[in-house]
Amino acid sequence: METQMGTVEDNExxxxxxVTIGAQTWLAENLRATKFQDGSAVNTGFIPKDDDANLLTFGRLYDWHDVIDERNICPKGWRVATDNDWKLLERAIGISELxxxxxxxxxxxxxxxxxKAAQPDTIFKKFNQADVNKFHFFATPAGVKLGNWYITxxxxxxxxxxSSATExxxxxRTLAYSWWNSHKGQIRRAKLQKSNMFSVRCVKI
Structure with a gap:
């Protein structure tokens, strides 16, 4: 499957x-916005470890309430990817319907x-490097912010x-990178606390 690259600019x-993958066009970088489309400030949007050098590589980390705010944190004509958007992506790259x-x-x-933007071999496993970042999605291990703490x-x-799951x-979605983690080749779908601060990808409307 061929992928098509492009660019988009937000209001900042x-x-x-x-990148276009299958029928969808995605940001190929993590969101870096500090304002909604109407110009008002987001409440979160932290740079990992509060280090400006991490911004371009890892983007910003947001809690879920900023993510789903009706003022829209994504560029105009885009929205935060839903659980179903991720499922469409996963089917397009080869995860089974089952x-x-x-x-x-x-x-x-x-x-x-x-x-993934990169996936080095480990002492336990070698990866087909020709498949790394095959779809030009450029996922990077930004880690998360839990309260005042940056981890992982x-x-x-x-x-x-x-997409909300419970109150x-x-x-x-989770990707693993650690040398000791046996799930580096898989994608996790999970219900996680809305107060946590994670990376965000947007899809074109």
């Missing part, structure tokens, strides 16, 4: 690479590495979806 002047609706770690044949940078990335939890 941030320019993002975009697995796509399940929770937990899903996907065979190291499918997750096709979305270079080990995990968590992407919010715009306190929403659906998210």
């Amino acid at each position: 002047g941030n320019t993002y690479q975009t 697995e796509v609706n399940k929770e937990g770690w899903r996907g065979k044949n190291d499918i997750a590495i096709t979305l 940078q270079d080990m995990y990335t968590e992407f919010w979806t715009g 306190k939890d929403a659906y998210a």
Whole structure:
């Protein structure tokens, strides 16, 4: 499957690479917005470890309430990817219909590495480097912010979806990067606390 690259600019002047995968066009970078489309400020949007050097690589981390705010945190003509948007992406890259609706770690044949900007070999496993970032999605291990704490940078990335699961939890997607983690080739679908701060990807409307 061929992918097509492009760019989009938000109302703050941030320019993002975009990629078309299957029938969808996605940001190929994590969101960096500090304002909604109407110019009002988001409440979260923290740079990992409060280090400006991390901004372009990892983007910003947002809680779920900013993610689903009706003022829209994405560039004009875009929206935060929903749980169903992620399922469409996962089907397009090769996750089976039997697995796509399940929770937990899903996907065979190291499918997750096709979305990662990098996936080094480890002492336990070698990866087909030709498949790394095959779809030009450029996922990076930004880690998360829980309260005042930044954790798991270079080990995990968590992407919010715009889909609520329960009063306190929403659906998210996880990619693992640590050398010791056996799920590096899979994508996790999980319900996680809305107060957590994760990365965000937008899809074109």
